[in-house]
Amino acid sequence: MLRKPLFSLLRPLAILLVAAAPGIGQAQGAASLDELLEQTRTARAREAQQNQARINQFQQERNRRAQMLSEAQAELTRENSRANALSAQFDANEKKLTELQAALDAKLGNLGEMFGVVRQVAGDFASVAYNSMVSAQYPERETFARKLSESKALASIEDLERLWFEMQREMTESGRVTKFSTKVINLEGQEQDTAVVRLGGFTASSEDGFLTYLPGEREFAVLSRQPASRFVSPNVDLLDETSGYHRATLDPTRGTLLSVLVQTPKLGEQIKFGGLVGYLILAVGAIGLIMAAVRFIALSAVGAKVNSQRKDTSNASEGNPLGRVLAVYYKDPNVDQETLQLRLDEAVLKEIPALESWLPAIKMIAAVGPLMGLLGTVTGMILTFQQITLFGTGDPKIMADGISQALVTTVMGLVVAIPMVLIHAYLAGRSKNIVQILDEEAAGLIAEHAEKQHGRTA
Structure with missing residues (x-):
């Protein structure tokens, strides 16, 4: 008598609980209270299984992160040890290097002073070679002298002999009349291989007249304006000579007087x-x-x-x-x-x-x-x-x-x-x-x- 009314009262509440529970609302409506109870038990077991899976996954991730942290701490410990070892080795090397440098200075003696003189002389000669028109014929010597002047190591015997040779060649070429072929920039701004007569390190000329030396390019360029023909003709005639004594125009100031001479206004300009x-x-x-x-x-x-x-x-x-x-x-x-x-x-x-x-x-x-x-x-x-x-x-x-x-x-x-x-x-x-x-x-x-x-x- 009492069971049926109680079932009638509890059934709507059970349906609401089943509908609210995750996964239970998807089941079909229970026909009886036992069936509803069985469905509820099954849903709870499934939920417990899912929750346990999540917990297991979280625990595995926690364990993995803990292991990574442990490995990182171990790596940090190793690196700190290595850094301490390297620092100690660096200090030892510094001390040893200082001792070796002191021993080297003591053994070098006068060689250290000679090294400084060589660098200074090489630097001075590099400046001379840079501005000398002889470098148009021998372009590599300025690079060699510049490299030797900037070197931190002691010069070798070969370098010293070559420096002496290049200095001697500069002096020899300064008193020699030489004819050679090199690149010359003409009045149109184009480079062309041209026969050049060089009077020492003072004056150079070609069939187009006097040339000016461009130190940066190690090339010659034809003067845009030439002096009077009485100055140009003797130097142009030297191109056809092979020996003997001949008249020539020489600028002892290495181009200064020539540049002033070509700037002298001509008759037409003076009239203007x-x-x-x-x-x-x-x-x-x-x-x-x-x-x-x-x-x-x-x-x-x-x-x-x-x-x-x-x-x-x-x-x-x-x-x-x-x-x-x-x-x-x-x-x-x-x-x-x-x-x-x-x-x-x-x-x-x-x-x-x-x-x-x-x-x-x-x-x-x-x-x-x-x-x-x-x-x-x-x-x-x-x-x-x-x-x-x-x-x-x-x-x-x-x-x-x-x-x-x-x-x-x-x-x-x-x-x-x-x-x-x-x-x-x-x-x-x-x-x-x-x-x-x-x-x-x-x-x-x-x-x-x-x-x-x-x-x-x-």
Whole structure:
């Protein structure tokens, strides 16, 4: 009587417990309390088995980690022991090395001082070899000397002998004229094998002219600008010589004088320094030279005709001044002496302007030249002071343009004036010489006419 109602009351609670338990909710609903109890027992056994598996896994992992920790501690202990042993060995080695170094220093004696001297000499020679153009022919010696100067070990006999040999070769090559083939950088910036003549360690040249040595590349390069041909030609000619004594250009400063020489401005560049005033001076000078050339040709032709006419005064020609003066006389030979003299003087005076033509202009150019040079000097100094006002006097190159203009225009003015003065004096003398011939011939005609009239009177 009581069992059925109790089962009815406990069944819903058992179903809730079975549904809440993991894995139990998946079973089918129990038909009876015994079956529910059996399912619950089975689920609990399965859970216990799973939990035990997890516990076993956790214990195995714990044991493995404990073993790893034990091994790591053992390894640490071994390494600490090894470190202590190595430290003790290092201290022992340091002590032994100090003792050995002291013993080595004691045994080296003077060799240690020699080692220092060798390093110093090798370093000095490495600098010499680096800057010497002989290294273009023997490029490996600078590397050897540099390596020997930086070496920490005692130099061997072979190294000492080679150092001595390289130093001796430098001295020998410094006094030798050598022709060899090496790479040269041309004006286009390209390397090419070229025959080079080296005058000791001072000057090198090829068929393109003087060369400059590039220490870093151990190569030669053609100078972008060459000096005058009188300096270049003798060295270029050496390429074809094999023996004997020959003229050559040598720079004892190893390129310093040559670099200054090639920087000297040429005539065209100096003219540019004169600016507008300089070009005007040259234009005036050119005009003066043209006029002087024309007058020289004209006076030479007139002088030749006058000299020819002077040899034959009986046949007067209208093509020269003397012939025209003689024609005045032969036109009316019976005129009185006073009238004849006036006519001849008039004829001579008519010839003077043609003979002295352009001479005043040439004289004026001779006088204007220095004045124009002075004008260029003043404008150049004005430009210099303007540059000083703007930039100060810290850099002399800033004032170079104005000073160059001032000096160059002065020189150009004098260069124009001095020849013009001499040319004017010469042409004026030629002209006066012809006028003097006309005066002499006119005076002779007057004397001859007076003698004839006196004979008639007598």
